[in-house]
Amino acid sequence: xxxxxxxxxxxxxxxxxxxxxxxxxxxxxxxxxxxxxxxxxxxxxxxxxxxxxxxxxxxxxxxxxxxxxxxxxxxxxxxxxxxxxxxxxxxxxxxxxxxxxxxxxxxxxxxxxxxxxxxxxxxxxxxxxxxxxxxxxxxxxxxxxxxxxxxxxxxxxxxxxxxxxxxxxxxxxxxxxxxxxxxxxxxxxxxxxxxxxxxxxxxxxxxxxxxxxxxxxxxxxxxxxxxxxxxxxxxxxxxxxxxxxxxxxxxxxxxxxxxxxxxxxxxxxxxxxxxxxxxxxxxxxxxxxxxxxxxxxxxxxxxxxxxxxxxxxxxxxxxxxxxxxxxxxxxxxxxxxxxxxxxxxxxxxxxxxxxxxxxxxxxxxxxxxxxxxxxxxxxxxxxxxxxxxxxxxxxxxxxxxxxxxxxxxxxxxxxxxxxxxxxxxxxxxxxxxxxxxxxxxxxxxxxxxxxxxxxxxxxxxxxxxxxxxxxxxxxxxxxxxxxxxxxxxxxxxxxxxxxxxxxxxxxxxxxxxxxxxxxxxxxxxxxxxxxxxxxxxxxxxxxxxxxxxxxxxxxxxxxxxxxxxxxxxxxxxxxxxxxxxxxxxxxxxxxxxxxxxxxxxxxxxxxxxxxxxxxxxxxxxxxxxxxxxxx
Ligand code: BES
Ligand code: ZN
Numbered sequence: 032x033x034x035x036x037x038x039x040x041x042x043x044x045x046x047x048x049x050x051x052x053x054x055x056x057x058x059x060x061x062x063x064x065x066x067x068x069x070x071x072x073x074x075x076x077x078x079x080x081x082x083x084x085x086x087x088x089x090x091x092x093x094x095x096x097x098x099x100x101x102x103x104x105x106x107x108x109x110x111x112x113x114x115x116x117x118x119x120x121x122x123x124x125x126x127x128x129x130x131x132x133x134x135x136x137x138x139x140x141x142x143x144x145x146x147x148x149x150x151x152x153x154x155x156x157x158x159x160x161x162x163x164x165x166x167x168x169x170x171x172x173x174x175x176x177x178x179x180x181x182x183x184x185x186x187x188x189x190x191x192x193x194x195x196x197x198x199x200x201x202x203x204x205x206x207x208x209x210x211x212x213x214x215x216x217x218x219x220x221x222x223x224x225x226x227x228x229x230x231x232x233x234x235x236x237x238x239x240x241x242x243x244x245x246x247x248x249x250x251x252x253x254x255x256x257x258x259x260x261x262x263x264x265x266x267x268x269x270x271x272x273x274x275x276x277x278x279x280x281x282x283x284x285x286x287x288x289x290x291x292x293x294x295x296x297x298x299x300x301x302x303x304x305x306x307x308x309x310x311x312x313x314x315x316x317x318x319x320x321x322x323x324x325x326x327x328x329x330x331x332x333x334x335x336x337x338x339x340x341x342x343x344x345x346x347x348x349x350x351x352x353x354x355x356x357x358x359x360x361x362x363x364x365x366x367x368x369x370x371x372x373x374x375x376x377x378x379x380x381x382x383x384x385x386x387x388x389x390x391x392x393x394x395x396x397x398x399x400x401x402x403x404x405x406x407x408x409x410x411x412x413x414x415x416x417x418x419x420x421x422x423x424x425x426x427x428x429x430x431x432x433x434x435x436x437x438x439x440x441x442x443x444x445x446x447x448x449x450x451x452x453x454x455x456x457x458x459x460x461x462x463x464x465x466x467x468x469x470x471x472x473x474x475x476x477x478x479x480x481x482x483x484x485x486x487x488x489x490x491x492x493x494x495x496x497x498x499x500x501x502x503x504x505x506x507x508x509x510x511x512x513x514x515x516x517x518x519x520x521x522x523x524x525x526x527x528x529x530x531x532x533x534x535x536x537x538x539x540x541x542x543x544x545x546x547x548x549x550x551x552x553x554x555x556x557x558x559x560x561x562x563x564x565x566x567x568x569x570x571x572x573x574x575x576x577x578x579x580x581x582x583x584x585x586x587x588x589x590x591x592x593x594x595x596x597x598x599x600x601x602x603x604x605x606x607x608x609x610x611x612x613x614x615x616x617x618x619x620x621x622x623x624x625x626x627x628x629x630x631x632x633x634x635x636x637x638x639x640x641x642x643x644x645x646x647x648x649x650x651x652x653x654x655x656x657x658x659x660x661x662x
Contacts (some may be wrong), residue, residue: 103163122148560594
């Protein structure tokens with residue numbers, strides 16, 4: 032496979048020398064599909080030769096067969112008069128391919144690879160404009176999760192949602208499944224008439240009695256942002272251009288939780304310029320959604336585990352909203368540049384939170400991020416994965432999912448915060464706003480970003496760049512010396528109270544009344560690893576951790592429950608793991624069980640009950656962790 036990529040890469044490079052300009056008036060340094068330096072190692076497609084510009088998707092969602100029957104009509108631009116269009120697919124049954132609405136085409140399928148799926152090669156002419164592919168998805172399509180009514184809040188209707196990032200779009204739509212390729216789309220989707228369908232596009236706000244819904248995404252997006260949800264979904268308005276979708280029994284709680292959404296949008300726009308996607312809505316999905324949130328444009332997909340009842344977990348919304356700039360507007364060219372999506376987004380998330388809730392709030396987030404980062408670097412070093420602690424990744428031959436670590440998120444954040452601290456916030460803000468404006472609707476790779484940084488942050492401000500800056504932060508392992516140190520008075524206070532307890536004060540004497548979720552998280556994370564059962568019981572009696580309705584607190588407490596064999600917490604642990612499919616919670620909890628002597632039996636017993644509730648993204652990780660085989 033390597034040599035093929037080399038040749039394709041070479042062709043791409045040669046193509047770059049006389050590549051045509053694109054519509055979006057990129058600035059000099061902008062990477063376009065035609066000038067991209069690096070081949071996307073996670074896609075079989077050939078976008079430097081022929082590129083998909085638009086998708087018309089006509090689909091029928093069938094809950095009985097748990098499959099989608101669809102036709103994808105691709106409008107292509109054959110840049111190099113090439114003879115083949117190569118698409119990515121994974122598990123699709125292709126019924127037919129037709130060129131320009133008339134000519135049936137033969138097609139060939141490449142060898143199937145477990146991670147990448149397979150190529151679909153379609154012979155085309157230099158004049159071919161439209162390629163229609165009729166196909167059916169597999170019941171086990173990796174992006175799709177089909178839920179029984181019992182797995183929903185309402186328990187009466189089935190539910191379907193997709194998760195396309197990073198390379199799962201190919202399991203439900205044949206596309207050039209690479210973040211460097213942007214296209215617009217229209218869709219017509221038929222669903223059972225009592226259900227509503229929503230997509231990462233213009234959306235209906237009400238069910239109709241035909242079950243046929245039409246969508247339009249007029250801004251070009253990469254394939255990993257293709258998204259669809261179908262279920263008993265209703266809509267509530269939040270502000271002028273924002274609202275929330277959820278099942279009827281969840282929607283009011285969600286509307287309350289996201290009450291500050293309009294202030295967040297305003298804060299974000301003040302930082303990086305106008306919101307480019309018209310509306311910003313959120314859909315709260317059933318609890319098996321494998322992520323906290325997914326930044327599908329116009330419609331963030333979110334886990335219900337952020338509905339804490341007190342708005343304390345809404346930084347996740349700030350995060351997904353921030354992706355409307357970092358990621359959706361300026362997109363990582365390949366998954367090796369993933370930190371450009373996530374590191375910027377964490378930085379931006381903290382800035383939004385600072386501006387809406389104050390610096391002492393955002394410094395708590397930053398301190399927690401630094402803790403996560405340090406422990407992940409430590410773990411990666413122990414496991415011989417130091418190479419993956421570099422911001423610029425090399426995921427050759429590996430799943431793009433391997434890059435989803437605290438490095439991209441929190442080391443990326445720390446790098447940007449470091450830059451801010453070096454040049455001052457005012458200059459950094461000017462730089463960032465300009466960066467998003469001039470690279471809107473483009474792809475960005477790490478090297479191009481560093482060139483822009485050199486020119487527009489350092490040179491233009493007459494500041495000399497520290498010589499080893501990029502070697503240390505971007506191409507170096509671990510956390511560089513002199514990295515930023517968030518300071519949180521509120522956390523210092525938590526440490527003081529904890530100290531009192533360790534010096535034998537009663538738990539009832541600790542001053543905790545004013546604490547918010549984040550202070551409790553810091554408290555739980557700072558507790559000694561080994562606690563006696565008496566101490567566990569006393570903590571639980573004083574603060575009610577086992578019965579907490581806050582998912583982050585539950586998760587932090589359950590790590591102690593597992594580590595100390597605190598049996599009164601086991602029932603809650605099991606229910607939590609069966610109901611929640613959010614991978615960020617599952618991984619540490621199952622790992623913690625494996626570290627205990629008899630923990631493997633416990634982990635397997637819970638997993639066998641919980642697994643049917645999890646999305647592929649979660650089972651894929653947990654199967655490997657627990658050596659689970661279905662055969
Ligand atoms: N885009 C990511 C989720 C993602 C990344 C899915 C890579 C698949 C592959 C999303 O924006 C995200 O980062 N979600 C986080 C939330 C966050 C506040 C850090 C999550 O789901 O935990
Ligand atoms: Zn993100």
